Amino acid sequence: MIEVLQAGLCDLVMDxxxxxxxALGVPAGGAADPDAFAAANRLVGNDDxxxxxxxxxxxxxxxxxxxxxxxxxxxxxxxxRSSGAPVAWNETLVLAAGESLHLEQxxxxxxxxxxxQGGIAVPSLLGSRSTFLPGAFGGHAGRxxxxxxxxxxxxxxxxxxxxxxxxxxxxxATPLRVVxxxxxxxxxxxxxxxxxxxxxxxxxxxxxxGVRLAGPAVSHVRGELPSQGVLPGAIQVPPDGQPIILxxxxxxxxxxxxxxxxxxxxxSRLAQLRTGDAARFATVGVEAARALAxxxxxxxxxx
Amino acid sequence: MAKRSTGQPIASxxxxxxxxxxxRVPTGTATLARYxxxxxxxxxxxxxxxxxxxxxxxxxxxxxxxxxxxxEALQAPLPGVASAGTLHEIAVAYGGAAGPDLPALARQAGLxxxxxxxxxxxxxxxxAFLGFQPGFPYLRGLxxxxxxGRRASPRLRVPAGSVAIGGAxxxxxxxxxxxxxxxxxxxxxxLFDAAREAPALLRPGDRVRFVPR
Numbered sequence: 265m266i267e268v269l270q271a272g273l274c275d276l277v278m279d280x281x282x283x284x285x286x287a288l289g290v291p292a293g294g295a296a297d298p299d300a301f302a303a304a305n306r307l308v309g310n311d312d313x314x315x316x317x318x319x320x321x322x323x324x325x326x327x328x329x330x331x332x333x334x335x336x337x338x339x340x341x342x343x344x345r346s347s348g349a350p351v352a353w354n355e356t357l358v359l360a361a362g363e364s365l366h367l368e369q370x371x372x373x374x375x376x377x378x379x380x381q382g383g384i385a386v387p388s389l390l391g392s393r394s395t396f397l398p399g400a401f402g403g404h405a406g407r408x409x410x411x412x413x414x415x416x417x418x419x420x421x422x423x424x425x426x427x428x429x430x431x432x433x434x435x436x437a438t439p440l441r442v443v444x445x446x447x448x449x450x451x452x453x454x455x456x457x458x459x460x461x462x463x464x465x466x467x468x469x470x471x472x473x474g475v476r477l478a479g480p481a482v483s484h485v486r487g488e489l490p491s492q493g494v495l496p497g498a499i500q501v502p503p504d505g506q507p508i509i510l511x512x513x514x515x516x517x518x519x520x521x522x523x524x525x526x527x528x529x530x531x532s533r534l535a536q537l538r539t540g541d542a543a544r545f546a547t548v549g550v551e552a553a554r555a556l557a558x559x560x561x562x563x564x565x566x567x
Numbered sequence: 568m569a570k571r572s573t574g575q576p577i578a579s580x581x582x583x584x585x586x587x588x589x590x591r592v593p594t595g596t597a598t599l600a601r602y603x604x605x606x607x608x609x610x611x612x613x614x615x616x617x618x619x620x621x622x623x624x625x626x627x628x629x630x631x632x633x634x635x636x637x638x639e640a641l642q643a644p645l646p647g648v649a650s651a652g653t654l655h656e657i658a659v660a661y662g663g664a665a666g667p668d669l670p671a672l673a674r675q676a677g678l679x680x681x682x683x684x685x686x687x688x689x690x691x692x693x694x695a696f697l698g699f700q701p702g703f704p705y706l707r708g709l710x711x712x713x714x715x716g717r718r719a720s721p722r723l724r725v726p727a728g729s730v731a732i733g734g735a736x737x738x739x740x741x742x743x744x745x746x747x748x749x750x751x752x753x754x755x756x757x758l759f760d761a762a763r764e765a766p767a768l769l770r771p772g773d774r775v776r777f778v779p780r
Contacts, residue, residue, distance in 0.1 A: 287771060399700070443585075491696075492624065495626065522585060557629060
């Protein structure tokens with residue numbers, strides 16, 4: 265069991281999400297960096313589909329009355345254990361009975377993921393335990409955690425081994441990689457030059473529905489088009505020319521032209537954008553994007 | 568323009584990539600029939616299919632490539648008559664606080680408010696697709712005199728159950744949230760409940776008639 269002594273800014277129960285429900289208007293959702301989330305699960309001996317926590321910007325104070333085996337991935341937060349033991353990221357941590365874990369502020373970036381051996385045992389809705397905040401369902405009562413919440417844990421599926429993981433190397437200073445289109449043809453030369461040649465500032469992040477950008481207006485020929493299916497990472501440009509990167513809980517259809525889409529390999533960076541960050545974009549081909557998506561964490565037993 | 572992949576040919580010049588996992592395929596007026604036919608094929612490479620307005624988006628599983636038989640499947644003839652979906656009668660309280668845009672829309676259409684409501688309720692709409700929010704229906708069949716553009720500035724909070732008009736579509740907001748459509752009334756029907764066996768009240772292909780209360 266996990267007791268929430270103090271809630272963070274937005275602590276959400278997440279798993280791999282619920283793909284396959286888009287025809288009902290329900291996005292796949294799930295952990296914003298699926299690879300980092302899966303790595304956390306592997307570090308505690310869970311299957312990849314187990315539910316854990318996604319923690320944004322300022323985290324919770326959690327108590328583990330019976331102890332737990334946990335792992336943290338994503339960006340490092342200032343963090344403390346009541347035992348005084350160090351809180352390492354990307355590593356199996358064994359918490360003693362009654363121990364608490366306080367995840368304070370993200371040192372940089374936005375999100376981290378906490379996996380717990382056995383997984384968080386909330387009911388599965390539409391095939392997933394992920395919280396979908398815009399629809400107030402899934403996860404723990406369809407909402408972010410609050411002080412006083414208690415989360416039950418599932419049974420461990422295998423013996424725990426102490427492990428350490430290393431994420432694929434990705435340079436945060438380089439442009440976000442995108443596949444251009446499908447409506448790139450609706451933008452004029454000035455609009456394309458602005459989008460691919462400028463730095464945009466993140467206007468409001470930490471919202472899983474989307475990230476608004478501010479910068480040189482991306483001019484286009486037609487403001488609206490018939491609604492089309494869209495995916496997380498798709499960059500819509502409304503009539504005011506200020507791009508919006510659709511997030512994991514964004515709508516499944518959209519009526520604004522999509523100039524480009526952030527590739528899956530860079531979701532790990534998309535998940536870490538916060539207000540005030542700069543974002544630039546560079547195109548890659550579909551084949552290159554697919555190859556980059558195959559890069560995975562390197563996870564090894566310790567000792 | 569979109570850079571084409573080098574290794575994997577995209578099978579038709581009309582198809583467009585959305586990222587490395589989405590393929591947007593135009594479907595004209597046969598969107599639903601195409602959606603149903605492709606769903607029935609059950610390609611293991613395809614994780615999800617999103618029907619929309621004149622196109623579908625195929626979402627590939629991570630690492631999967633386009634199924635070789637996809638092109639063929641997309642060109643296969645469709646059944647002449649689509650299966651008729653369920654007809655839903657949805658009671659609506661038109662106007663008042665829940666339909667703040669009704670007077671202005673009626674004026675724009677050159678109609679008395681009652682006539683506007685009569686026309687809105689006289690039609691059997693078809694659910695073209697769901698999107699925007701879980702269970703939000705895009706209803707085809709709105710009389711052209713009733714078409715109305717979205718609001719220049721979206722409302723920050725549209726109440727759940729709001730009956731609305733967006734361009735050529737009628738719709739109903741299943742949940743409260745921001746929204747740019749014109750609001751003309753309110754329905755008590757619960758359009759989406761994730762805990763229900765059929766979470767979405769309306770499915771693509773269903774039909775809807777509004778009944779003034």
